[in-house]
Amino acid sequence: MRQISRSRCRENLKSLRDVDAWCKAHGLRGTEGQRVVAKIVLDSRDYPDLDELRRRIATVSPRISLATVYRTLRLLIGLGLIERHTFQERPACYASALDKRQGHLIDTASGRVIEFQSDEIERLEGEIASLLGYRLTGHKLELYGEPIRAPALHRSQVRAPRSSRSR
Amino acid sequence: MRQISRSRCRENLKSLRDVDAWCKAHGLRGTEGQRVVAKIVLDSRDYPDLDELRRRIATVSPRISLATVYRTLRLLIGLGLIERHTFQERPACYASALDKRQGHLIDTASGRVIEFQSDEIERLEGEIASLLGYRLTGHKLELYGEPIRAPALHRSQVRAPRSSRSR
DNA sequence: GTAACTGCAAAGAATTTGCAGTCGC
DNA sequence: GCGACTGCAAATTCTTTGCAGTTAC
Numbered sequence: 001m002r003q004i005s006r007s008r009c010r011e012n013l014k015s016l017r018d019v020d021a022w023c024k025a026h027g028l029r030g031t032e033g034q035r036v037v038a039k040i041v042l043d044s045r046d047y048p049d050l051d052e053l054r055r056r057i058a059t060v061s062p063r064i065s066l067a068t069v070y071r072t073l074r075l076l077i078g079l080g081l082i083e084r085h086t087f088q089e090r091p092a093c094y095a096s097a098l099d100k101r102q103g104h105l106i107d108t109a110s111g112r113v114i115e116f117q118s119d120e121i122e123r124l125e126g127e128i129a130s131l132l133g134y135r136l137t138g139h140k141l142e143l144y145g146e147p148i149r150a151p152a153l154h155r156s157q158v159r160a161p162r163s164s165r166s167r
Numbered sequence: 168m169r170q171i172s173r174s175r176c177r178e179n180l181k182s183l184r185d186v187d188a189w190c191k192a193h194g195l196r197g198t199e200g201q202r203v204v205a206k207i208v209l210d211s212r213d214y215p216d217l218d219e220l221r222r223r224i225a226t227v228s229p230r231i232s233l234a235t236v237y238r239t240l241r242l243l244i245g246l247g248l249i250e251r252h253t254f255q256e257r258p259a260c261y262a263s264a265l266d267k268r269q270g271h272l273i274d275t276a277s278g279r280v281i282e283f284q285s286d287e288i289e290r291l292e293g294e295i296a297s298l299l300g301y302r303l304t305g306h307k308l309e310l311y312g313e314p315i316r317a318p319a320l321h322r323s324q325v326r327a328p329r330s331s332r333s334r
Numbered sequence: 335g336t337a338a339c340t341g342c343a344a345a346g347a348a349t350t351t352g353c354a355g356t357c358g359c
Numbered sequence: 360g361c362g363a364c365t366g367c368a369a370a371t372t373c374t375t376t377g378c379a380g381t382t383a384c
Binding site: 114121143149 | 308316
């Protein structure tokens with residue numbers, strides 16, 4: 001299993017030229033609205049939901065409307081640039097599909113999403129599908145869990161106790 | 168990998184006494200509405216969506232209202248008796264959680280859902296979670312695929328060809 | 335100029351809730 | 360009688376759409 005290093009995981013679109021070209025190639029205009037929405041989603045590493053996306057978008061172009069956000073997201077999904085995720089019990093969120101990994105582990109305490117890749121599981125999936133008489137066209141693997149070492153581990157909790165030494 | 172035999176997969180509640188008792192034990196009344204909704208969902212093997220559920224419920228007790236269906240489903244989910252699934256691109260559907268299997272293969276052609284169990288994958292999931300520092304509390308595995316041999320394979324298509332023998 | 339894009343407000347779909355009445359124990 | 364359950368209609372939430380105006384090429 002490989003965890004995806006967060007630092008180098010998204011191929012941070014060199015400017016937006018890639019997306020722009022990509023859009024154009026697909027009949028999109030690549031207007032400001034589209035570029036801003038695309039850049040924000042593609043550059044986000046944390047699976048923001050719609051509210052959070054709008055907040056981030058607003059810091060760049062406050063005039064982009066809700067409808068435009070939804071419409072652009074739909075376009076980008078159609079192009080296969082981004083994906084919409086609906087993890088258990090939380091609002092839909094969006095993330096780049098460019099560096100698509102097979103699996104997501106959702107930290108039920110913090111909401112954090114960790115991507116991972118297991119070729120082993122991927123192999124088994126294909127095997128299962130074919131045993132059942134199917135050709136695999138898609139898959140979704142979500143793990144839900146809580147951190148093993150104490151909840152959350154805030155910085156303030158890390159301080160060593162007064163007299164006894166924490167092991 | 169084990170496919171779940173559809174014929175013996177649900178332990179078809181011997182009458183509704185089980186559920187009834189179970190409900191009572193959890194502070195539910197076990198009124199007609201609750202019993203009917205519970206029985207219908209628990210006995211269904213095909214992941215019916217809300218409309219379909221209401222249709223089936225109506226054949227038994229036509230007066231059960233939409234609100235009651237939703238409320239009862241929520242109660243049953245809370246008790247861990249049933250599960251709500253939201254497979255890609257389709258309306259939410261409900262199924263028993265009593266014979267919970269880890270995996271679902273969704274036939275994108277027919278909409279059919281096939282349950283399976285892979286201890287191998289389950290083991291890997293636990294391994295991955297713990298490598299990432301998490302204790303697994305839940306998981307979801309969905310495979311999407313299309314049938315390999317022609318669509319659907321209806322009974323009428325199974326007939327042997329006129330002159331050559333089908334292997 | 336045309337077709338794609340946009341904002342706004344209204345429409346829709348799915349689900350929940352407030353309320354007053356009903357039912358089981 | 361009390362609290363859980365119910366139907367109904369209204370409310371919420373999330374997302375899409377109609378329309379008229381704007382923009383890019």
